[in-house]
Every structure is written in C-alpha cells, then in structure tokens.
Amino acid sequence: MYGQYKTIDEANRAVIDKVVSSAPFLVDVVPAKSVIQELNGKVLLHAGPPIKWENMTSPMQGSCIGATLFEGWASNADEAAKMLENGEIEFIPCHHVNAVGPMGGITSGSMPVLVAENRDGGNQAYCTMNEGIGAVLRFGAYSDEVLKRLAWFRDVLGPTLSKAIKVKGDGLNVNVMMAKAITMGDEFHQRNIAGSLIFLKEITPYILKTDVADSDKQDVIQFLADTDQYFLNIAMASTKAVMDTAREIQHGTVVTAMCRNGYEFGIRIAGMGDQWFTAPVNTPQGLFFTGYDQDLACPDMGDSAITETFGVGGFAMIAAPGVTRFVGAGGMDDAVNTSNDMMEICIDHNPNFSIPTWDFKGSALGIDARKVVETGIEPIINTGIAHKEAGVGQIGAGTVRAPLACFEKAIDAYAVKLGLIDPQ
C-alpha cells in the first residue's frame, strides 16, 4: 500500500532521511528565464498555491505591476494593471517550476535567481535575491527606485555573484553556512544576519578576484553588507531543493511544502505528490513599526515557509533568542516552549543543525500531517508583516499559524487514495 515501505512511519522515515542526507550548494546566479522555460513567455511566478489576479492582495498585485514594468511589457502602471486584469499575463506558482519566492514571490524572466543544487538528489531550485527593506518589490512597491534596483540586480549584482561563484569553482556549501549560522542565533526566517555575514565572508574574496569593475565590486560588497536578510533567499532556494528531492518519495504523511499567497495557505504531503491542500490564510500577529497596527497587516504571503517545512524558521525559535519576543512578551521559556511544541508535530531532530540553546538538539525534522491533526498544534511561521496596501512595504514582524484545515484535507485525501476510508 505504501510502495516499498511497510508502514507510513517507514515511508516517513525514508522522506526525512533524504532531508538529512541532502547537500545543497549555491552554484550560480542566473536570469530566471534561462533555467525556467515557462518564463520565456508573458508569465509571472507568484508565491503560494495557484491564485487568480482578482484574489491577489494589493501588495501582490503591486508586485505584478512592478514586474510587468520591469519586463517592459507595459509603459506605465495603469497599462500594466489593465494587462494583468485582462489575463494577458499568465500566472504560475513558483513551486510548480522548482522555485520559491518571498512575500508576493513575483518573479519574471529577467530577474536573476539564486541557483541551489542538492548534490544528494541532483536537482536544482531557484529563488530571487533579497532586496533589503523599505520600498521593495516583494512588498508590492514599484517605484523607480525599486525598478532601478531590480535593473542593478540584473546587470551587476547577479552577474558579479555568478562570476564569483565560478571563481570558487564548486559552489558554496549551504549546509555548512547554515550549521554555523544556527549556532550564531539565526533561525533562517526572521533572523538571517549571521548567515548573511557568513555568506559575505565566503564570497568576498572571490568577488575581488572577478574581472568586474572596481566600483561594481564595491557596490556589490556594500549591498551584501547592508542587507541583513540576504541569506534568507539562499536558505529558501536550498531548502526548496532539499524538500523537492525528499518528495520524490511519494508515500507517507510528511509535509513537503507550505506556502501562502495572501488568499490561501497551501501544503503538500509526500503521499499526495503535487496536489495542494488549501485553506484561507491567517493574518500574522506581531509587533509593528510606529504608526502601523494590526488592522493594517496584510494576510499571510510568501513561499518562505519552506524554511519551516525544512524545520527551521519558527520551528527553530529557540535558536534565535534575539527574535523570540516577536512571539509575545516572553523570554527564553517561550522560545523553548515554541520549539518543543513544534517537536510534538515533527518526527525527529536533524543532526546537521545542532542548536546550542536547545541542549544541542538538532533542528526539527519532518512535519507529520497526522500529528498536526491529532494534536491540533498548527505549525508556527516566523514572518515579516506587509502593509495591506501595495508599496508601503514591511510594517512589522511576527508569527502566523498554518491553518489546521490544510492538514485535515491532506490526510483525508491520502486515506481516501489508499482506500482506507470512503470520500466524504
């Protein structure tokens, strides 16, 4: 019934073994359309499960307009919006083309993407680069400043990093960077400052060896130094590559993807392959910058929950004491309780990412959809909070829960597929 596996537990074990044995490397930075064939037409990728234009949040629509302008398909925002409304531009979820995207996740063909290769499985996954904070495309901004930055990404940052990685030769081992960073207080969703620093330290010598202009080298290094969350997108591409290898095993109840599009939250489980199980998204709760409050928060967005799927992010709250207070006004006890709670719905610890503040236990490994339903403990996701209107950008940070209904639908469908229960 479970293929070569005798039980669901055995199948689940096989899936998580793939996660543990993974070896993601950052191997290149390339234009998205060079690796994602679909992006050679008038196509945009978006975060989360499939969604129609009219159901997109204002920030996601803003991102679409920005990307349409960036690709030169329209000459102004109104024209872009019309094209999008009229269905002239096709939408595809990032997840359907081996990619993930932060927040709106809007990705177009000319944008450079990080290429992570899982050398255990041989597959690749892609993610756009982090733009920093303030007015950025992922939060729906499409001002000249935003488009100018994207052009610089395309013309300078992307090609420079690509060259630097090629100087290194065999790519950058992401597990090594993450294993170091998790001991330095990163959980790879809310906090990536250590990972970003390690990446800067690793890549800078190679940047200096490239043939790009000195002023570009200076700008690239300065940008990386200024961008605390740069590593988040490397972690996203890498964990996506890992989870895609793991989900080649199409049995069992391990969650292989969690993502949100501002309208619906979607998950996949190993035993149900590519099928999405969705439920309306929640709105993150957290702390807000001056002048903003909970009422202005945009519903949950982004593929970044791939980090939690992998077992870090909110699941590794205990690793990042610096950000635990976003969970509430709690201290270390709340952080450890959060991570311990998440272990109630996970199968094991990942020995690759030992967390000192957790008695050196490894990060969480393998969310079992059955356990989520059984305990009612919904996975916690650390997240930035977008303003609900396009272009304002990030207004706070906090946490959000994956809705229980996704997990109920997933195990229901799996039990039906196995013929263990009649459809409802």
Added chain:
Amino acid sequence: MLYTIVKQNSYQDSVNLMLLTNKISTMDGINKVQIMMGTPANKDILKAADLYTEELEGAASNDMCIVVDTDSEEKIQEVLDETDNYLNNQAIASGKEAFETVRSWDKATKELPGANLAIISTPGQYAAEEAEKALDRDMHVLIFSDNVTVEDERRIKEKAHDKGLLVMGPDCGTAVVSGVPLAFANVMKTGKIGVIGASGTGIQEVTTEIDRLGAGISHAIGTGGRDLNDKIGAITMLDGIKALAQHSQTEVITLISKPPAKEVRDEVVQLLQSLSKPVVAIFLGEEPHNHEGNVYYANTLEETAAIAVDLVKGNPIKPNYNRLQAEVPAVTLKPEQKTIKGLYSGGTLGYEAATLISSGLNYDNSGAHEEGYLLNANGFQVIDLGDDIYTQGKPHPMIDPDTRIQYFQKAAQDESTAIILFDLVLGYGSHEDMAGALIPGIEKIQKDAQAKGKEIYFVASVCGTDQDPQGIDEQKAKLEKAGVILRDSNNQAVLTALAMLDIQIEEVQKELVPATETATVEITVSEAIQKLLTEKPNVVNVGLKKFTEAITANGGRVVQYDWRPVAGGNPRMRQILSVLR
C-alpha cells in the same frame, strides 16, 4: 503637546522598545507615544508620525528617544517611571517546574522513557481510547475518569490482562503504588499491609486508619467500582490480589468492595482461600458472622483496618472491633429532634453510615434509592454529595464547601434534625482547608438554632493522616473549636451519633471457622506488574495537572500530558488517524 526625553547612551533593542511603546501607549492621558533609538532612519519614522521635535536633532544612534504627546505635563514623570520600571524588569520570571509538559503520547514517552503508569483524567468519553494508547505503550493505567461504558471497561481490562498489565478504574479516585499517592490520595507510612479496593473513600478510610494505628501499607490498588460486577468479572481485583500475594513485602492483604455478584464473589473468595497470606475482607453492607479459613471478614472499615493491623503485628484477633470506644456526649434535645442527617463527601463513608444507621433502626435499607440518597427513612437521611447529580457543573464536595454548607442548612431547617453527621477527607487533591471553609456555615447554624432555643449537634470524622498536606491535627483542632464532636473513624462517629439518640447496634462476635474446601488457584504475576509493585512508578499524567504534585513530592517521576481531544474531537479525523497508523 509633544514632550521629548532623550536618554543618552542608553541602547535598547528595537523589539524591547516596541513592546515598551505598546505598554506606555495604554496609560491614561497619553495621546501618542513612540520610544526609539535616535538613528537617522528612526528620526524619519518619527517625522512621518508627526512626532518629531527639535530636541531630537541632537540625539545620536545610541540615545533612547521618548516622544510623548499628552495634555498634562505631570504625565511625563509617570512615563519615565514606567519606562525605568519596564527596562529594569525585563528579565522574564521563569517558573521552572519539576516536570516536562507535553501534548502527545509520543513526546511523553520520549521525555520519560521508563514510563510504566498512566493516570487518565480526561472527559469520560475519551478515557477508554487514551487508556488503550497507554496499554499499547506497555503502561499500567489508572483511570480516574468516570462515564466509561461497561463494554469499554471490559475490553480494556481484558487487553491489559492479556498483556500482563493492570488497569485501575474507571472511576478510581485513589491509589498508592510503592509509596507514591495517585489521584486523591493520603500520605502514609510504608508498611506490610497491601490494600485492594473497589471504592475510593473506602480505601482512604482503611489506609488512614491503618496509619493511625501505627502500621503502614505496601500498596493500595484501586479497581474501580464496577470491577466485581458480573460483566467485568473482577479482572483487576484478581490480578491485583495475585500481585499482592507475590509481593514479598506485603504480609497481609486487605480487600474492600461492595457485595459482588455471586459467581464473581466465589471466584474471588476461592483465590483468597488459596493464598499463603492472611486476608481481611469487607463486603460493604453485608453483616458477616464469622471469619472463614484464610479470610477475616469485617463489618466496618474501622474493623477492617484493626484486624489487618493485629494480623501484621501478630496479635490475636478479637471477636469484635466495632464497639463504640468513646464517651457519649450529654445532649439537650427538643422532643421533636429525633433524627440524624448524614451529609457525606465520600460515597463509601456515606454508604457505611447508611448501613450502620439502618442497622440501629432495624430498617431494611436494601430497596432502591433516589439518586444521591443512601438512606431516607423516618427523617433519617444519608446523602452522598459526591454523587453525579450534585456535581453537575459544580466541583466535588471534597474540593468545594458550598454544596455541603447548603445541605447543612437544609438539614438544620428540618425540625426533626438533632445531629448532622459528616466526613472530612484530607489528602492530595482535596481542599486545602476544608475545616476552615465549613466552620462559618456550622457556626451560623448553631447560632440560629440557639436563637430558637435549641441545639443542633455536629458529629464528624476526619479521614487523613498526619503527613497529609492539610495537616490532620490542625483540621481537627479547628472543628473541635467550633464545637464539632470528632471521632477517629467513620464507624465511631456514626455510633456516637446514634448513641446520642439512645440508639445502639447489636454487636456481632465472630469466630474463625474453616472454609469450604476449594481447588487452589495457581498464582502467576507478570513481570510488568511485579515491577510496578517494587519500584517507584514513572507516570504519564494525562489530564488534571494537580495530580503531579503528589507524585513528585513522593519520589515518583512524572511527565504532564496537557491532554486535548484528538483532532479536536472531529469524528472523521479521528477515524482517519486510526486508519493511517
């Protein structure tokens, strides 16, 4: 108006300051507030929020800037005090507990790998399922929950028996295993008397009496009230007796039960007669006239304890232990004051009182009763206030004094009432000061009665030991000070109350006669049960958190399982989870 305070070189993390800002903004009289470090980016934010002032100009990145919009200047000092207070008390008070708290069985057994006993106190409809999960993990089970069906009880007990495990309950209110009190239990000396009983307060009364008489108990195993029912067939009772029989430190076995079904009784007695250790048995409500073979039959819980203690001390067994041993207080009663009202929190104690009073009245109390009434004859009443009909939506009278006080008052209003008889049960789980909680009610009734020119007498016994958390001496002193006539056992309290009304009970003198010859039962005990009786248990406490206290305080290890219904109680999901195992 805007006020600005710049605290130089006072760096705080932005998250802290966001939390502090939230806190200050809830203070009365504050229109708007923002507390930030004086970085250029933050100054821009303050500008955007219309909170920028000239004083901010000179603030540097390491200066904390407090901008307050308020109509009254005196608020500023309050804000500063609150800010200092907040920043000085950032350390989160961490209440470290002596045990881990988990939300699933898997995690529970991971946290406590040697777990061998589960206490289940979930709502009744889920208790059977959780008990089975414990059995699947090779754990013994104490089911505190009630409302488990007889069918479920039988299935669980058969499964346990087949696996060599013990199921105490359902509706098992108390047990003591290897010196660790479980659920509502008293703390007592460890000794050589093994107790097994189908009744909670029956076990408590016998074991505390044993303790008072200077002996100790090895274990007290609860079976649940229905175990000797013909539908269950005494599965736990039989396994428990065998376990005590094989337990080397146990020298005397004491059995407490309501009268079982005939065939069940025969099987139990056959086993008892096969043992090499003496047994004291009480089948509550029966009036035995002899001891038979290996089994000494007692009429009261007090006698049960007394025979057990004499047996363990090697003393000769007296023909009777039931007689009134205390003086009968002189009473002044109006002619119409002729009756006793027994208002009990312990069901078995009430049942014993009803039996004794019926006997004194020569009343046949074997008929059916209204719910909660254990006796209702000629104005004599005994009520079990722990019965379900009195605890719907209300705490049990061992925890909450209200129902009892209410029934005290009702009893006092009855012209025929001369004596109010009651129990006070101590131990883990019970009210921390029930004497103190009942006394105002008692004193009011006495005062009201005296105002009417009469006396109403209160007679009681306290079921507890000097090691119980409440302190038995203190509880007794409080009651005596309030004029309550106190006796050492329930039997003595009932006999005193009857004697105060000039009612005596005929004493039964018992002799030892040979038992009818029966086949000897072979005794085998599983390794798991042997282990339960030789080591302090490692407990998974599923449900009521307060049960953890008695375990950790007495050397047991425990993990608390904060139980919630599986899949939120959703029936389809529960079914799916069971097929996706």
